Amino acid sequence: MKSLKALAVAAVMSVTAMAPMAAQAGDQHMIDEVLVILSSESLQTQGMAMVLSNTMAQKGAKVNVLLCDKAGDLALKTYDAPALKPKDVTPGQMLNSEMRTFTF
Incomplete structure (x- = not known):
């Protein structure tokens, strides 16, 4: 079950991350807003989600991040x-720095 959840999260993240690129490559319509859903406790997965979120925000997308489970x-200060x-940064540090650049 855990691997199925990881696969589902990876699929959502892949589609979410690729949508702005596909829109940019195919026509003039850009994705204005994205939702990144992150529930994995894996540091690598969390880090990649933050990197992709930051990249989309830098390209002008409004990024919404939903943190679930672990x-x-x-988001905790601790x-x-x-x-x-x-x-040499943690996913939490990336989230904190990205929150300053996200459009709310």
Whole structure:
């Protein structure tokens, strides 16, 4: 069941991340708003979600992030995790810095 949840999250994230690129490549219609749903406790998955969210925000999309289950810990002030390479930041630190650039 856990691998099915991980697969579903990965599929949603892939589609969400690719939508602005597909719109940009095919025609002039851009995706204005995206929803990133993150429920994985995997640091790598959390980190990639934050990287993709930041990229979409930098391209002008309004990014909404829904943190569920263990991923909700990212929003806690007490969140502590090992830093990810190559930038040596945690997913929580990426979320905090991205919240400053997100359009609410």
